[in-house]
Amino acid sequence: xxxxxxxxxxxxxxxxxxxxxxxxxxxxxxxxxxxxxxxxxxxxxxxxxxxxxxxxxxxxxxxxxxxxxxxxxxxxxxxxxxxxxxxxxxxxxxxxxxxxxxxxxxxxxxxxxxxxxxxxxxxxxxxxxxxxxxxxxxxxxxxxxxxxxxxxxxxxxxxxxxxxxxxxxxxxxxxxxx
Amino acid sequence: xxxxxxxxxxxxxxxxxxxxxxxxxxxxxxxxxxxxxxxxxxxxxxxxxxxxxxxxxxxxxxxxxxxxxxxxxxxxxxxxxxxxxxxxxxxxxxxxxxxxxxxxxxxxxxxxxxxxxxxxxxxxxxxxxxxxxxxxxxxxxxxxxxxxxxxxxxxxxxxxxxxxxxxxxxxxxxxxxxxxxxxxxxxxxxxxxxxxxxxxxxxxxxxxxxxxxxxxxxxxxxxxxxxxxxxxxxxxxxxxxxxxxxxxxxxxxxxxxxxxxxxxxxxxxxxxxxxxxxxxxxxxxxxxxxxxxxxxxxxxxxxxxxxxxxxxxxxxxxxxxxxxxxxxxxxxxxxxxxxxxxxxxxxxxxxxxxxxxxxxxxxxxxxxxxxxxxxxxx
Numbered sequence: 001x002x003x004x005x006x007x008x009x010x011x012x013x014x015x016x017x018x019x020x021x022x023x024x025x026x027x028x029x030x031x032x033x034x035x036x037x038x039x040x041x042x043x044x045x046x047x048x049x050x051x052x053x054x055x056x057x058x059x060x061x062x063x064x065x066x067x068x069x070x071x072x073x074x075x076x077x078x079x080x081x082x083x084x085x086x087x088x089x090x091x092x093x094x095x096x097x098x099x100x101x102x103x104x105x106x107x108x109x110x111x112x113x114x115x116x117x118x119x120x121x122x123x124x125x126x127x128x129x130x131x132x133x134x135x136x137x138x139x140x141x142x143x144x145x146x147x148x149x150x151x152x153x154x155x156x157x158x159x160x161x162x163x164x165x166x167x168x169x170x171x172x173x174x175x176x177x178x
Numbered sequence: 179x180x181x182x183x184x185x186x187x188x189x190x191x192x193x194x195x196x197x198x199x200x201x202x203x204x205x206x207x208x209x210x211x212x213x214x215x216x217x218x219x220x221x222x223x224x225x226x227x228x229x230x231x232x233x234x235x236x237x238x239x240x241x242x243x244x245x246x247x248x249x250x251x252x253x254x255x256x257x258x259x260x261x262x263x264x265x266x267x268x269x270x271x272x273x274x275x276x277x278x279x280x281x282x283x284x285x286x287x288x289x290x291x292x293x294x295x296x297x298x299x300x301x302x303x304x305x306x307x308x309x310x311x312x313x314x315x316x317x318x319x320x321x322x323x324x325x326x327x328x329x330x331x332x333x334x335x336x337x338x339x340x341x342x343x344x345x346x347x348x349x350x351x352x353x354x355x356x357x358x359x360x361x362x363x364x365x366x367x368x369x370x371x372x373x374x375x376x377x378x379x380x381x382x383x384x385x386x387x388x389x390x391x392x393x394x395x396x397x398x399x400x401x402x403x404x405x406x407x408x409x410x411x412x413x414x415x416x417x418x419x420x421x422x423x424x425x426x427x428x429x430x431x432x433x434x435x436x437x438x439x440x441x442x443x444x445x446x447x448x449x450x451x452x453x454x455x456x457x458x459x460x461x462x463x464x465x466x467x468x469x470x471x472x473x474x475x476x477x478x479x480x481x482x483x484x485x486x487x488x489x490x491x492x493x494x495x496x497x498x499x500x501x502x503x504x505x506x507x508x509x510x511x512x513x514x515x516x517x518x519x520x521x522x523x524x525x526x527x528x529x530x531x532x533x534x535x536x537x538x539x540x541x542x543x544x545x546x547x548x549x550x551x552x553x554x555x556x
Binding site for chain 1: 314317318320321322338339340341342534537538540541542544
C-alpha cells in the first residue's frame with residue numbers, strides 16, 4: 001500500500017495555501033495604496049478650496065484696487081466652480097492670477113502699512129504652499145498605486161476590484177513670491 | 179498640534195540630523211506645538227525635557243561605514259509604547275530609510291506620517307537590493323520632505339517617488355555676535371574666505387589672483403583663510419612678498435568660525451558653481467559681514483540680486499579685485515550691506531523653515547485622527 005498520494009496532496013495543499021497568502025498580501029498592499037491616494041486627494045481638495053477662499057478674502061478685503069480685486073475674485077470663483085474636466089486649468093489660472101497680483105511692483109510694501117495686511121499676506125503664502133505640498137504628496141501616492149497596478153499579478157487577478165485607476169493632478173502651482 | 183519626532187541617531191553624538199531635529203523641535207515648541215522626540219541615547223546622557231530615550235544604539239557596519247543604529251524588538255516595543263502613550267496628530271520620521279528608529283516607527287505606526295530624507299549618496303547596488311524590504315514601511319509615509327536637491331535625487335533614484343524640498347534652517351542667532359580673533363581685522367583691512375581650500379569649486383584660486391592685485395595696491399591688507407585643506411599649496415599660489423599677509427587657520431572650531439566672520443572687513447565667496455544654497459553665505463550674512471560673492475544663481479538669490487551683498491562675474495579675478503577695493507574704501511556702503519544681509523537672511527532662519535514644516539503637518543493631518551501603533555508590521 002502506498003501513501004504517495006497523501007504526500008502529493010499535502011504538497012499541493014501547501015502550495016495553494018502559500019499562493020493564497022501571497023495573493024492576499026499583495027491585495028492588502030494595493031488596498032493600502034488606494035486608501036493613501038484617497039486620503040491625499042481629500043487633503044489636496046481641502047488645500048485647493050482653502051486657497052480659493054483666501055484669494056476671495058483678499059479680493060474682498062478692500063486692501064487692493066478694484067481691478068486687482070476683480071482679477072482675483074474671478075479666478076478664485078472659476079477655480080471653485082470648475083467641473084472635474086476644467087479643474088486643472090482653472091486652478092492653474094488661479095496660481096497665475098495670484099502671482100500676477102502679488103508680483104506687482106510695490107505690492108508687499110503697499111499692504112504692509114494696512115491694519116491686517118501682513119496677516120492676509122501670510123495666509124495667502126500658507127495656502128499657496130500647502131497646495132504645492134498636497135499636490136506633491138497626492139501625485140506621489142498616485143505614482144505608487146499606478147506602479148503597483150501595472151504588475152502582472154494584479155492585472156491577471158481582479159485584485160484592484162472596481163477601483164478606478166487614479167490620475168495625476170497636473171497644474172501650475174508655483175506660489176507667489178511674498 | 180501634538181507632534182512626535184523620531185530621531186534615528188544617538189542624540190549626544192554631533193551630527194547634522196540631530197542638529198536639524200533639535201533646532202526644529204525648539205522652533206515648533208516656540209510656535210506653541212507640543213513636541214516629543216524619541217531618540218537613541220546612551221544611558222547616562224542628559225536629554226532635553228522634550229526628548230525620550232529609546233535605549234542605546236549599537237555600532238554596526240552599514241553602507242560602507244560603522245554606524246550607531248537602534249533596531250530590534252526592544253527598540254520597536256519602546257517606539258510602539260511611545261506612540262500609543264502620546265496620541266500624536268502627526269508623526270515626523272527622520273531618515274526613514276536607515277535601519278534605525280525611523281524605519282521601526284514607520285513599520286509600527288498608522289496615521290498621518292511625515293518623512294524627512296537627509297542623506298544623499300551615489301547609486302549603489304546594496305540599496306537596490308534592500309528597496310523591497312523598505313517598500314511597505316515607506317509606503318505608509320503620507321508626506322515626504324527632502325532637505326536638499328541632492329537628497330531628493332537620491333530618493334527618486336533609489337526608492338522612487340518624489341518629495342517636497344524644504345532646506346535646513348540656519349540658527350542665525352548663533353552668529354549674530356562674537357569677539358573678533360585677536361589682532362583682526364587690523365589697520366590695513368582684512369578679507370575673509372571660509373571653505374575647503376583644495377576644492378576646485380569653492381574658487382579659492384580666483385580670490386588669490388585678486389589678492390595679487392589688491393595686496394600690491396594696499397600694503398596693510400590681509401587675507402584670512404578658514405577651512406581644511408593644504409595651506410602650503412594655497413600659499414604657493416601667492417607671490418613670495420605677499421605670503422606673510424595670507425593667514426591660513428586650517429580647520430576651525432564652531433566658535434572660532436563665528437569669530438572669523440566677525441574678524442574681516444569683507445567676506446568673499448568666490449565659488450565657481452555647484453552650490454545649491456550656500457550655507458557659508460547664510461552664516462556670514464547672519465554675522466552681518468559685508469559680502470562679495472560670485473554671481474552664480476544660488477548666491478544671486480540669497481543676496482537678493484546684489485542688495486544684501488556685492489556680486490561679481492563668476493571666475494573674474496580682476497572684477498573681484500575692483501569690487502573688493504571699492505568696498506574696502508567705503509565704510510558707509512559696508513555698513514549698509516551688513517544691515518541688508520542681516521535682514522535678508524531671516525528668510526533662511528529656522529523660524530521661517532519650521533513654518534514650512536508646520537504647513538506640511540497641516541496638509542497631512544486629519545481631523546480627529548491620531549497616530550496609532552498597530553503592533554504589527556506590514
